[in-house]
Amino acid sequence: xxxxxxxxxxxxxxxxxxxxxxxxxxxxxxxxxxxxxxxxxxxxxxxxxxxxxxxxxxxxxxxxxxxxxxxxxxxxxxxxxxxxxxxxxxxxxxxxxxxxxxxxxxxxxxxxxxxxxxxxxxxx
Amino acid sequence: xxxxxxxxxxxxxxxxxxxxxxxxxxxxxxxxxxxxxxxxxxxxxxxxxxxxxxxxxxxxxxxxxxxxxxxxxxxxxxxxxxxxxxxxxxxxxxxxxxxxxxxxxxxxx
Numbered sequence: 001x002x003x004x005x006x007x008x009x010x011x012x013x014x015x016x017x018x019x020x021x022x023x024x025x026x027x028x029x030x031x032x033x034x035x036x037x038x039x040x041x042x043x044x045x046x047x048x049x050x051x052x053x054x055x056x057x058x059x060x061x062x063x064x065x066x067x068x069x070x071x072x073x074x075x076x077x078x079x080x081x082x083x084x085x086x087x088x089x090x091x092x093x094x095x096x097x098x099x100x101x102x103x104x105x106x107x108x109x110x111x112x113x114x115x116x117x118x119x120x121x122x123x124x
Numbered sequence: 125x126x127x128x129x130x131x132x133x134x135x136x137x138x139x140x141x142x143x144x145x146x147x148x149x150x151x152x153x154x155x156x157x158x159x160x161x162x163x164x165x166x167x168x169x170x171x172x173x174x175x176x177x178x179x180x181x182x183x184x185x186x187x188x189x190x191x192x193x194x195x196x197x198x199x200x201x202x203x204x205x206x207x208x209x210x211x212x213x214x215x216x217x218x219x220x221x222x223x224x225x226x227x228x229x230x231x232x233x
Binding site for chain 2: 035037044045046047050059061064065097102103105107109110111112113114115116117
């Protein structure tokens with residue numbers, strides 16, 4: 001069974017840092033393109049960033065609101081995806097989901113499956 | 125950046141009725157890279173439709189997607205009790221960015 005399990009969320013003060021992890025199982029993680037998507041309380045979904053597989057170049061792309069503050073990385077030996085979040089502000093408060101790109105006909109432009117999410121609260 | 129607009133914001137229907145959800149893009153969505161997701165309270169989103177019209181694995185055939193360019197539609201032919209949820213469209217553009225629409229809530233009338 002394909003499974004994604006996030007961890008590392010919690011309460012952090014504005015300006016602080018937090019690192020989220022996503023443990024993957026049930027598929028060949030090293031071949032997967034992975035993304036982080038967040039959802040602020042009562043709001044919609046917002047893509048945070050994506051990392052391609054190393055065999056596809058390992059390119060990392062970020063959404064404008066997090067570029068320069070957040071860093072996505074992966075450890076293929078541990079089947080784990082990471083999200084390092086620095087300079088956090090109250091607008092970063094959200095549930096953070098780890099998700100895999102679902103690839104078909106050469107395009108990896110949708111997400112399936114998703115983890116259960118880990119909540120991050122930025123507050124003083 | 126391509127902006128997605130979904131309408132209506134809320135759709136109030138009864139079980140057995142047909143639901144038609146709209147997703148409009150501010151620019152043409154390349155290669156119909158348009159997906160739909162369902163999200164229930166307290167749960168993660170679930171992929172329903174990709175490539176504008178292809179159903180994901182395990183998705184019942186009462187769900188269908190259509191459209192191209194800037195106008196896309198998700199249709200639920202006969203609402204089942206478990207279909208009352210929020211639905212999001214999502215696109216991928218050539219600058220390697222993903223965006224989601226604001227969502228349509230389908231609730232019980």
